[in-house]
Amino acid sequence: MNQPFFSPRGVVVIGASRDPEKLGYGIARNLVQGGYPGAVHFVNRKGGRLLGRPIYTEVAQVPDPADLAVILIPAPYVPAALEACGERGIRAVIVASGGFRETGPQGAALEAQLVEIARRYGMRMIGPNCIGLLDTHLPLDTTFLPPPGPLAGEIAFLSHSGAICAAITDWAYGQGLGFSRLVSLGNQADVTETDMLSSVADDPHTRVLTFYMEGVSDGRRFVEQARRVVSRKPVVALKVGRYESGQKAAASHTGALAGSEVAFDAAFRRAGVLRAETAEQMFIWGRALAWSPPLQGKRIAVLTNAGGPGVTAADALEANGLQMASLSPQTAETLRSFLPPAANIHNPVDMLASASPEDYARGLRALLADPGVDGVMLILPPPPMFSAGAVAKATIPLIQTAEKPVVVALMGERLIPEAVQHYRSARVPEYRFPEQAAEALAALYRYGEMREESAAREIHPPDVDKEKAASLLADSAPGSWLSPSETAALLGAYGIRTPFGEIAHSPQEAASLAEQIGFPVALKIVSPDVPHKSDAGGLLLGVASPEDAARGYRRILERVSQAVPGAALEGVLVQPMIGDGQEVIAGVVRDPQFGPLVMFGSGGVEVEGLKDVSFALAPLTEPDLEHLLASTWAGRKLAGFRSIPPADRGAVRDVLVRLAQLAADHPQIAEIEINPLRVLLPGQGAAALDVRVKTAEM
């Protein structure tokens, strides 16, 4: 966006009010008293003066400069005001007024009118139904939130909810958390979260973006924009509405297990967006992401003056996927040199209650110097003999110059305010509990990981016949299941092996089919009445010649009719011999927001119960592939486990990549499910034993 939402030379408040109880007064007040350095103009059809300025009765009267308008008047009057802005040459508008789509069809029609007007004049519009935006560094405050405004800081906050925006702003004040920019997005009739994400990321004062999300306007575009942002700055999102979507009826296991939430998870993973579970967590992470150097590894040292907090910290670090560092002998020696004999010089380092500010500084220096330590958690139950503030002063210079992150757990309330202030002013992330400090370190680590992973390119498999697949799909009916032969041909066009075999209805046919397929083959009775083929003598393996195939056909019919008298026998299936192997499920579905999603995991009929599955966006990247395999037992087991021999992991990767490409290339495909995909011994490939393909509804 080139519109000057964050760099206006002049702001017009349409609906500025002289009544201090009105929100239209609040906007005027915040602009003027908030220190905005540009021109501020007021418009209200009543006229008069406000805060030492004239109130114009028409937008047309407003003098230059005027390039951003904030509208807060009753909904029915907004279209005319917007039109007037267009005429006046204003290209950026915030519509704060409510009474649009959120109130029903009539409001929605009014909102559509706004969009039409904005498009006609080449204007961009934030809102309607929002509380505007705020930049603490310019400064610029177009909201009506009660003063003082938020502290200046390095965290940007975007929100689909105005109430959350207001509540978080107020709450953050007490946390000593400053913001760079705040944006309340409202109904997003024009400007969406995706537009705003990139705009805000360009702000040099913003070091981390946080985002309260209720949905997404264009899934794939969001992923692309967010990926670009993440390459430069961390993005943390709290996505709510998990339980609103519910589960839809689905034809396949893949469809039943997919849904809006797994799609968001997959999208955030691809984009490198950190997904927070609560608003509090978003800012526990945000504080560290804004202020700390990267955490290059998982090995954390804990420095404390008491046992209990050290144990708590160790638990919390491990629970957050980090590790307790093993300290080097040199570090242990350094610690021993100044600590009492009863101190614990191993991680967690417990310096005992007698630890002085100097001890904290010496201990911290030793831990930061240890090459086996990637980051440090400094825990400070106030030492009984010293002030916590003195410990803060002694440690801040070390933390500020360290290339490794140090986070602080400052435990308590009345004994720590001085220390809290020192650390906050020095931009050192401090928390009340070791558990929060551990979460913060984990966020630093995961940002490093996700930033790298999100830079990966999509994998496009070679030797796919896109045209053949397209023509096969063109011939199929919308919203239907493909036949076995169409399915085999479709998957075959993308290089996925589907040894379904064919049904013989006579000994001669069995022999000739076997010859076509290639020896050895397996022969299997086809009968709805014989569930256990093997027990009934309905199975022959390793059939090696046309003659044996013909003989086998006869023998199977004979044995089965004996074993299950009266069973309906539909023929004998002639299949290529597939060796033993591990069986997994692989599928794709199409998410309405994010498009094709790949699923992988433990298959069989129990897939929905075991839920050992994982999802990724199609086409896949290398980290997506590794995630699918590493996050499921089905994937980990491919390496072999106890008496289970290893299987061809490379073949699974290949099938997943091809399946993903097939779905990405052909929007006519609604769902594909391979269940099972039999994975043979390493080097022997994988075979899609049962596949269902559903085409999209028109």
Add this chain to the structure above:
Amino acid sequence: MNQPFFSPRGVVVIGASRDPEKLGYGIARNLVQGGYPGAVHFVNRKGGRLLGRPIYTEVAQVPDPADLAVILIPAPYVPAALEACGERGIRAVIVASGGFRETGPQGAALEAQLVEIARRYGMRMIGPNCIGLLDTHLPLDTTFLPPPGPLAGEIAFLSHSGAICAAITDWAYGQGLGFSRLVSLGNQADVTETDMLSSVADDPHTRVLTFYMEGVSDGRRFVEQARRVVSRKPVVALKVGRYESGQKAAASHTGALAGSEVAFDAAFRRAGVLRAETAEQMFIWGRALAWSPPLQGKRIAVLTNAGGPGVTAADALEANGLQMASLSPQTAETLRSFLPPAANIHNPVDMLASASPEDYARGLRALLADPGVDGVMLILPPPPMFSAGAVAKATIPLIQTAEKPVVVALMGERLIPEAVQHYRSARVPEYRFPEQAAEALAALYRYGEMREESAAREIHPPDVDKEKAASLLADSAPGSWLSPSETAALLGAYGIRTPFGEIAHSPQEAASLAEQIGFPVALKIVSPDVPHKSDAGGLLLGVASPEDAARGYRRILERVSQAVPGAALEGVLVQPMIGDGQEVIAGVVRDPQFGPLVMFGSGGVEVEGLKDVSFALAPLTEPDLEHLLASTWAGRKLAGFRSIPPADRGAVRDVLVRLAQLAADHPQIAEIEINPLRVLLPGQGAAALDVRVKTAEM
């Protein structure tokens, strides 16, 4: 304990110091200035006066009344001081001094000396290495924590860590959280957490017990005491040290999957103790448990003035296992009668930003009156036009008289302090975020559930032959695996069916074994070289007569020698025919703290990878049994799933109860693992197809 730890008539401080920098001064100060109504005496070999009182140089000189002593002198002098207390007739002692077991073997020896002295005089001792105890209602403060002491309240806090006790006390002040009693347990040389739990529970001012735990001194006794407490008052525990224990090498899957943490989970479940994940969570729960009426069901209504917080609340409630209530038509009508048309009168009820304090009160009254609502979350992003304090005043009378719990999410910081104060004074649980409020409601619900479940009796199965099992075990070597026949006999003595069968080495033997077992039987080749018995012709099912068994023996040998030339053939296994069924795992292990634990879940070789298992203490209760079955896919699947037919759930319950009793009755059993237990169709039972029993080391 009859010792007067919480009701002393006189307290002696041994090591009272005149130096305000010393901790021995802090104890004297807190006792005198804290308002303790009994006598306070000081002892210090230096003599002199302190806080208007004489300092005696010997304990023997202290006048009556004196029934509690607090000792804070260097460790080497503690035994003599303790001895002097015993001579003086003091029966309750707190040893605050450090320098004992926590410092190494020498300290441990000194600690053992203390225990010996205490036993000799019939004294009970808290500590050493603790910060003492505190009762805000008596009041009594034997700690050296800096004043003012904690607020008086209804929450008791026990802690294995003194530093955590100090930090939590300080932190809680800022949260407006009051305590009834605080106990720092230290090294627990004599008085343990289990002793203290019951003592503190008897305090009429205490409405909920919270507990920072680093371990347990006697697991089964703890469970018994905690169960009794839970029947009257909720207990919340934060158990740390999760990652210290690590995984031990284990012979069975059950052993590999068990460990200290699952044992604590099982013990807490049996006792009805709520297990918190973090200290913060313990008090989020504690506040609601102390102040709210019981939550009788899961159906929660949300009342708010904005959309975003309502969505967040709905997510959080569902994530915490609660449900969004469906409001009755009457409730909807009442809400519609006073709310604007654009308000949402369905749950979450969004009254819009214009909602007044009266609207909040009317809305709350309507929701509380709805029979489909079990509890309410009231969310208060401060309404722009009204003060949050006014909303608090309008709603408090309703909340205080309601029989259903109401928790409040008061979002923000600068706009809410008045409301916070009102709610806290009125003992209404208030939180900053809907997520925390949802956690609080969930804790209320779970306490109700766990209280009921923990009252359940242990199930003792009929028809077990304890003597027979004992004599079988008496004959077995310690630390060894039982033979198949011993195993079958042991399980048989407890009524668990183990159709292992027996190996025939001739056609005649096959016939006679088949006759013993009863027809029909299955015949299976026994050979290490024939993994796929069926493919090689090594399997015969449904053998119905002695003649067929002898013929079958010959036929199997013949077919297998043809199919796998040169295979070593060890005989033919004659087994009773076991029908098809679901296969699960059932096992027991012995935990060093809590004794026998039962495991149930998905079996096979993949059990350690799938981790679909659950644990409970043996013997089992009805809620334990239901937990084992409901918390695992293996258990849920017994009801049938898609093409999987239902299985004999009752038989699984029976096997679990019998297995649990077997392990509970015989400490010589270290581990039993049934893998698989095949569960037949409903009414047809379950069979332990493969069982391993290991005896305990001596």
